[in-house]
Amino acid sequence: MVKIAVDMMGGDDAPQIVLEAVEKAINDFEDLEILLFGDEAKYTLNHPRITFRHTSEMITMEDEPVRAIKRKKDSSMVRMAEAVKNDEAEGCVSAGNTGALMSAGLFVVGRLPGVARPALVATIPSVSGKGTVLLDLGANADAKAEHLYQNAILGHVYAKKLRGIENPKVALLNIGTEAQKGNNLTKAAYKQMAETDQFNFVGNIEAKSILEDEADVIVTDGFTGNMILKNLEGVAKSFGKVIKQNILSSAKNKLAALVLKKDMKAIAKQMDYSEYGGSVLLGLDGVVVKAHGSSNAKAFYSAIRQAKIACETQIVDNMREMVGDADE
Amino acid sequence: MVKIAVDMMGGDDAPQIVLEAVEKAINDFEDLEILLFGDEAKYTLNHPRITFRHTSEMITMEDEPVRAIKRKKDSSMVRMAEAVKNDEAEGCVSAGNTGALMSAGLFVVGRLPGVARPALVATIPSVSGKGTVLLDLGANADAKAEHLYQNAILGHVYAKKLRGIENPKVALLNIGTEAQKGNNLTKAAYKQMAETDQFNFVGNIEAKSILEDEADVIVTDGFTGNMILKNLEGVAKSFGKVIKQNILSSAKNKLAALVLKKDMKAIAKQMDYSEYGGSVLLGLDGVVVKAHGSSNAKAFYSAIRQAKIACETQIVDNMREMVGDADE
Numbered sequence A, B: 001m002v003k004i005a006v007d008m009m010g011g012d013d014a015p016q017i018v019l020e021a022v023e024k025a026i027n028d029f030e031d032l033e034i035l036l037f038g039d040e041a042k043y044t045l046n047h048p049r050i051t052f053r054h055t056s057e058m059i060t061m062e063d064e065p066v067r068a069i070k071r072k073k074d075s076s077m078v079r080m081a082e083a084v085k086n087d088e089a090e091g092c093v094s095a096g097n098t099g100a101l102m103s104a105g106l107f108v109v110g111r112l113p114g115v116a117r118p119a120l121v122a123t124i125p126s127v128s129g130k131g132t133v134l135l136d137l138g139a140n141a142d143a144k145a146e147h148l149y150q151n152a153i154l155g156h157v158y159a160k161k162l163r164g165i166e167n168p169k170v171a172l173l174n175i176g177t178e179a180q181k182g183n184n185l186t187k188a189a190y191k192q193m194a195e196t197d198q199f200n201f202v203g204n205i206e207a208k209s210i211l212e213d214e215a216d217v218i219v220t221d222g223f224t225g226n227m228i229l230k231n232l233e234g235v236a237k238s239f240g241k242v243i244k245q246n247i248l249s250s251a252k253n254k255l256a257a258l259v260l261k262k263d264m265k266a267i268a269k270q271m272d273y274s275e276y277g278g279s280v281l282l283g284l285d286g287v288v289v290k291a292h293g294s295s296n297a298k299a300f301y302s303a304i305r306q307a308k309i310a311c312e313t314q315i316v317d318n319m320r321e322m323v324g325d326a327d328e
Helices: A016-028 A065-071 A076-085 A098-109 A145-161 A184-194 A222-247 A251-270 A297-312 A315-327 B016-028 B065-071 B076-085 B098-109 B145-162 B184-194 B222-247 B251-270 B297-312 B315-327
Strands: A002-007 A032-038 A050-054 A091-094 A119-124 A132-135 A169-173 A200-205 A217-219 A279-282 A287-290 B002-007 B032-038 B050-054 B091-094 B119-124 B132-135 B169-173 B200-205 B217-219 B279-282 B287-290
Touching (some): A002 A076, A002 A297, A032 A076, A098 A279, A132 A222, A145 A169, A145 A217, A169 A184, A287 A297, B016 B032, B076 B091, B076 B098, B132 B145, B132 B222, B145 B169, B145 B279, B145 B297, B145 B315, B169 B222, B287 B297
Parallel strands (some): A002 A032, A032 A050, A132 A217, B002 B032
16 A cells, blocks of 8 residues: 645646546556645535544745745645645655745655755656656756766666666766766766766766656756756747747648647657656655656546555665765 | 968868858958969959969868878968968858868967967857857867856857847857756856856757847857757757758648748758858957858858958957957
8 A cells, every 4th residue: 555645725726637647546446645735615526535634724836936835834735745745645756846846856755865955857848759857947947066966866767667667878968978078067966977887887978868768867966957858848839839830820831830739749749747746856755756846636646646656666775775875 | 451361272162152152252352352262274354352372282071180280281271271370361261171270260370379279159040030159069069167268258258249239149059048057167267157247148058049039149069069050950960851851741741842942942951951052160369260161152251251240340359359358
């Protein structure tokens, strides 16, 4: 049995999509228990494996993250994180304010011993459809080389346990493939990674190859990772616009476009990273999954499943061990 | 009359494409003189406004930039830069080793007084087709806030003079639009830019909006700029692959794709940043234009025209004045 705490109040379309997702997950997985936090006036489910707890406050997208976590003690997000802290649940899922969830992870759940800075990880789409693990996506915008090294360890365990990749190829995101390329940060991180046998370091990777399946794990700092993630997101949309502008200007093309429409949708789906579940905050003493703020029920369901697998494969214990080894 | 020095030996397809481009440019522009440096055995042109000078050495893509510039004194690239330094030419163009050209700019042409670090700038494609000025693309991978501020000035002058945009909107590339977002670098740069009246600062811009025409000039550090440029390049190619894989799998789609082929090519062209000319090294005491290493004759011709316009619009003098003002 795996017990997951869920924030019913976070996300653009909460609580509806959360309730739908929880209902589907609890029916699909017989070994799942859910501890659900939110406003009881909006709670509509009834299931022996769902425990509901009323909370009187809510953290919004506008809240300043650290302050919200420190002051809104009876919010669904803080209570959910406390459940993980107190071992009432092994993991938790929220689609709420990302910064607040990172703060809840840091200040309520707490870091693993030896982890300097937690990192946000997600699987981004790749050309083969397999997907690539990318971290940090924004937890630590001012990283040092040792943080990148630690991100590599966290990413290694994540790819191995959660994605089932034996000996994952770990690459460092950089502005050139040669060892001496980069800024001071990546040059220093490269040196540390090149000397380790804790993971399979395959060298630098450039941003033009991110979707090309050259590595299983791509490591970067939170500033660059967030930048790249948003760029991928935006460029896909911008290209879509340009294609529409150009192609739909003639009737002949409209017909052709109609024929291709279904396939274009399939492509958009393949390249949509929300299809790959939520992002996970690594380096904490518990599983914390961030579902996208704009999640629909299916995406939130994926995030719950992701949290469940993370608990079952004991990624937290595995990370605790590996980071401990690195510290020695 | 504008006199441009040209490196005949740089680039994947040199000297052929350089010779073709020089011939076309000299015929198209009656007020252009070219000072051409390279191997005389390969020089095939003959025109009263072309002065040819033989050089005995060549800088290759494999050369270590600084060492190459310091040791290969009789290379076409060093001689070309010296021509700018000695006022024999107002500007120069090379498709050779980017790092070496940056070193030649720095050590031979020299910086403008008050410029701490030169920046590499290019116009990247945008949805409207107008294009956006992005800098720094990799000259200064470890930037400080004052370098970003200076990049903003250089970008402002470039957009105004070379692209003819009155009062260009200057934005700071960041991981959030709010003033307090970012890493230590962007937070500090934001503060400096928000207080100035030297240029029209419009705030932060996220990587997802880069192609959306929200700003005329986007300022970032050389590490992030290079990352984003390569990501744009790579993502376009990766999307192309996915579209091909998915769409060309059925005969019906093949027909539809055939109808769209011409338009898809037009789109690829619109989004291809090499169509917008070369990149320019700003902050130097002369115009230094880098044509893409894989330039064809047309792209190299665009780079020559770009250098010519930069000289005519006196961007160097304009930058000298504005940077001087900022220093006071």
